[in-house]
Amino acid sequence: MVSRWMYISLVILYGFLLGPFLIIFMASFGANANLAFPPQGFTLDWFANVFETSQFIDSFWISLQLALLSTIVSLIMGMPVAYALTRFHFSWSGMVETVFSAPILVPGLVIGFAMLNFFVLLGDMHVMTGLFIGHTAILFPYSVRVISASLRNLDPYVEDAAVSLGANRLRGFLLVVLPNMQAGIAAAFVLGFITSFNNVPVSLFLSGPGVTTLPVSMLSYLEYYFDPTIAALSTLLVIFTVVLVQTAERLLGLSQFV
Amino acid sequence: MPYLEIHDLTVSYEKNRPTLKQFSLSVEQGELVSLLGPSGCGKTTTLRSVAGFIQPVDGRIVINDRDYTRLPPNKRDIGLVFQSYALFPHLTVFYNVAFGLRMRRIPKKEVHSRVTSALKMVGLEAFADRHPAQLSGGQQQRVALARATVIEPQVLLLDEPLSNLDAGLRVEMRQEIRRTQQQLGITTLYVTHDQVEAMSISDRVVIMNQGEIEQVGRPESIFAAPETVFVAGFMGFDNHFSAAVLSVQDSKLRVNWGGAPIELRWRSNSGPPQSGAKAEIFFRADNASLSAGREASGLAGQVILHTFHGNEVQYLVETELGEFSIMQDSDSERFKPGAAVTVQAHTQKWIAIIAETEQYA
Numbered sequence: 001m002v003s004r005w006m007y008i009s010l011v012i013l014y015g016f017l018l019g020p021f022l023i024i025f026m027a028s029f030g031a032n033a034n035l036a037f038p039p040q041g042f043t044l045d046w047f048a049n050v051f052e053t054s055q056f057i058d059s060f061w062i063s064l065q066l067a068l069l070s071t072i073v074s075l076i077m078g079m080p081v082a083y084a085l086t087r088f089h090f091s092w093s094g095m096v097e098t099v100f101s102a103p104i105l106v107p108g109l110v111i112g113f114a115m116l117n118f119f120v121l122l123g124d125m126h127v128m129t130g131l132f133i134g135h136t137a138i139l140f141p142y143s144v145r146v147i148s149a150s151l152r153n154l155d156p157y158v159e160d161a162a163v164s165l166g167a168n169r170l171r172g173f174l175l176v177v178l179p180n181m182q183a184g185i186a187a188a189f190v191l192g193f194i195t196s197f198n199n200v201p202v203s204l205f206l207s208g209p210g211v212t213t214l215p216v217s218m219l220s221y222l223e224y225y226f227d228p229t230i231a232a233l234s235t236l237l238v239i240f241t242v243v244l245v246q247t248a249e250r251l252l253g254l255s256q257f258v
Numbered sequence: 259m260p261y262l263e264i265h266d267l268t269v270s271y272e273k274n275r276p277t278l279k280q281f282s283l284s285v286e287q288g289e290l291v292s293l294l295g296p297s298g299c300g301k302t303t304t305l306r307s308v309a310g311f312i313q314p315v316d317g318r319i320v321i322n323d324r325d326y327t328r329l330p331p332n333k334r335d336i337g338l339v340f341q342s343y344a345l346f347p348h349l350t351v352f353y354n355v356a357f358g359l360r361m362r363r364i365p366k367k368e369v370h371s372r373v374t375s376a377l378k379m380v381g382l383e384a385f386a387d388r389h390p391a392q393l394s395g396g397q398q399q400r401v402a403l404a405r406a407t408v409i410e411p412q413v414l415l416l417d418e419p420l421s422n423l424d425a426g427l428r429v430e431m432r433q434e435i436r437r438t439q440q441q442l443g444i445t446t447l448y449v450t451h452d453q454v455e456a457m458s459i460s461d462r463v464v465i466m467n468q469g470e471i472e473q474v475g476r477p478e479s480i481f482a483a484p485e486t487v488f489v490a491g492f493m494g495f496d497n498h499f500s501a502a503v504l505s506v507q508d509s510k511l512r513v514n515w516g517g518a519p520i521e522l523r524w525r526s527n528s529g530p531p532q533s534g535a536k537a538e539i540f541f542r543a544d545n546a547s548l549s550a551g552r553e554a555s556g557l558a559g560q561v562i563l564h565t566f567h568g569n570e571v572q573y574l575v576e577t578e579l580g581e582f583s584i585m586q587d588s589d590s591e592r593f594k595p596g597a598a599v600t601v602q603a604h605t606q607k608w609i610a611i612i613a614e615t616e617q618y619a
Contacts, residue, residue: 157344163331164309164338165409166361172332175357179348 021238028231035226046232056233059217062128063197066213070135071143071192075185077136078143083177085144086151101145103138108201111138116205127208134202139192146191150184151177190248194241260284261445262308262413267317269303277303279469280317288443290436292456294492295466301449304466305415308447310334321412332361337406337444341418343398345390351377351401352386358409376408379438396427403435407442414439414446420455432459453492457481465489485525487538487613495540495609499579503535503612511610513537515579516557520603526612541608543585548573548599550591556600561593575601 023037028046030039050056085097103111112134119130154177162172203213212220214237222230262285269278278300285291293301306312308319310331319326326334345354355376359369377383380400390398399419406414419435420428436459439446450456456463457477465472465480465488473480473489484490491498501513511531512519522539524531531537552558559577570585573593582601593599 154347155342155344157340157342158346160309160311160331161338161340161344161405162346162357163311164334164336165358165405166332167357168330168332171361176346176348180346 024231024234025238028228028235030228033227035228035231039228046228047236049227049229050233050236053221053229055212055217055221056214059212059214062131062211063214066128066131066135067193067196070132070139070196071189073132074136074139074143074192075147075188078140078147078188079181079185082144082147082151086148087156101141103141104145108138108199109205112202112205115202119206127206127211130206130208131203131211131213134206135196135199138199138202139196142192142195143188146188147181147184150181150187154180186248186251190245194244197241259286261287261289261322262447263318263320264304264308265318265320267304267307267314267319269300269307269312269314276315277469278307278314281469281471282317283464283471283474285445285447287445288440289461290439290446290448290459292448292450292460292463293466294450294453294456294463295472296451296492298468299466300469301451301466302417303469305417305447305449308413309336309338309415335409335412337409337411337414339399339402339406339414339416339419341421343390343395343402343422345398345401345405347390350387350389351382351393354390354401355405355408357405362409372408373404376404379407379441380404380434395423396431399423399431400434403438407438407444410442412445414444416446416448418449418451420450421452428455435459453494465492482607483523483525483609484540485527485611487611490538490540490609490611494542496543497541497546497580497582497584499539499582501537501539501579503531503533503537503610505533506531511537513539513610515603516555516600518555520605520608522605522608522610524610524612528612531612535612537610538613539608539610541603541605543572543583544570545604545607546582546584547602547604548575548584548586548591548593549602550593551598551600553600556602559599559601561595561597561599563595564593573599575599577601 027035027037027039029042029044030036031041031043031045032039081096081100085093115130115134115137119125119133158176158180159169159172162176163169167175198215199213200215200219203216204219207213207216218230218233262283264281264283267278267281268276270276281300281304283291293304295301303312307314308326310326310329310333314327317327321335346357349357352373355373356369359372364372374383374386377386380403382397382400382404385393385397385401390401393401399422402419416435420431423431432455435448448456448459460477462474463477463480464474467488473485480489481493484493484495504512504514504519506512506524507521509523510521511524512521514520522537524537548559548561549556557577557579559575559582561573562576562581563574565572566588567585569588571588571592573584573586575582575584584601
């Protein structure tokens with residue numbers, strides 16, 4: 001009996017999770033001029049429209065560059081912090097950890113608004129620079145957390161073992177710690193990339209004329225047009241994300257860290 | 259001539275609260291010395307100081323006539339085996355063992371032959387291509403031992419190497435470590451909190467408490483003749499009571515035991531005891547016996563509890579000197595809780611320790 005109820009609730013849960021995607025997916029092939037369900041007819045015009053709308057193509061490249069750059073920088077910054085937090089216990093390490101998780105806990109709109117004010121006060125910063133700083137800041141805690149998790153799985157004494165066998169501290173780190181952080185770094189990369197690529201609230205405040213991320217330009221497109229182009233684009237994005245995550249999962253088994 | 263010398267080693271993590279206080283020890287070449295004590299006694303600190311991971315505030319470490327005190331850990335020729343094994347998870351058994359040799363830039367051919375023979379020594383030559391995660395705890399510990407010894411270190415240090423293994427495997431690995439150590443003739447420091455482990459594996463045992471040495475000696479002598487109250491407690495003397503010294507004659511002193519006095523060996527850190535001094539008396543559960551009823555000689559008592567152990571029965575007996583645990587052959591007469599008994603002292607293996615120059619109140 002228990003297993004039957006569990007089965008039913010599982011189906012309901014999956015229905016809630018996957019239902020909206022299914023509707024979007026089907027609507028993106030519909031021939032109606034307005035977004036509608038159930039769709040009538042079948043056409044690939046909306047997909048063609050996605051690639052013909054320069055607003056989407058431009059903002060896709062911006063989002064891609066932004067996500068890659070801010071993820072890489074947040075990883076480079078997060079690695080030493082994660083290492084320090086897992087290896088050393090200092091009197092205020094608890095506070096440091098809390099401060100570093102603040103961008104996860106504070107609502108994105110608040111962060112975006114705060115950053116907008118900050119950058120405006122700082123004078124005319126380039127829009128892309130502002131976006132880059134903002135995204136790096138929100139990704140940083142993710143990279144610290146995920147890399148910390150992978151470091152906690154590693155026996156801290158392996159470094160001492162390497163040193164006692166003749167490696168200096170740096171070689172010990174490079175030869176023993178770094179290879180065992182690989183999966184954690186990769187997981188942090190995928191998570192960070194997706195977080196940045198999908199981010200709306202921070203990007204919304206920091207976007208400027210001519211420089212817009214893909215999710216923000218989707219939002220503004222929706223304000224003027226209510227056609228299935230957005231559904232087609234969403235379908236493409238879902239496929240993109242699923243392929244990315246699946247590849248990472250296959251290669252690295254990243255689900256153990258996230 | 260000693261091979262490893264530790265002179266007045268003092269380590270403190272916090273100012274004015276030394277973890278290790280003027281610790282001195284000499285170890286002969288090829289000798290295995292255990293550091294035994296409860297957690298926090300400074301035994302691991304000593305080991306990590308010898309390995310170079312802890313800088314002492316004072317004292318010197320000399321190995322084979324070379325001053326090691328200020329040498330960084332990677333420049334010391336020391337093999338280290340950890341409680342958690344600390345194998346490199348991303349490397350195969352072969353490359354784990356080869357790590358130290360490769361750091362020393364030893365030619366590939368020689369690395370191969372030395373690693374192979376080290377793995378053969380611990381019986382793992384068939385596992386060279388496995389990763390640590392594919393090995394059992396005992397196998398991992400063998401790899402750790404091979405990895406630490408293949409570099410032919412001056413000194414081998416083992417930090418509670420068996421405490422992550424289950425009881426049966428522990429005995430087997432203990433013998434294997436001892437055999438390997440003797441085969442290589444390697445000078446070894448062995449840290450443990452397990453009294454039996456220290457006794458069975460060591461040439462000498464150092465008993466530590468609160469950063470200081472309580473007693474150093476061969477396992478047999480420490481077991482038979484502890485010099486301090488702490489060591490006696492740690493060496494499994496089940497029973498303890500305090501008594502006033504009645505009189506002292508050369509190597510024996512007399513204290514009251516029921517009606518009649520008994521004669522005991524004694525130890526003192528402050529010269530021969532005087533009459534009236536306080537003696538701490540220790541004896542093991544099998545160095546006393548029970549007889550039924552009240553007898554003129556011996557100590558009157560009452561059985562509180564009895565526990566069957568197979569060959570033996572353990573009794574808890576209440577007397578005027580305290581509660582004592584006493585082991586009897588299970589073939590001998592049995593006593594029920596509440597039975598009146600007389601405790602007879604078999605004093606050859608008892609020990610009286612004069613802890614302080616304190617009068618018995």
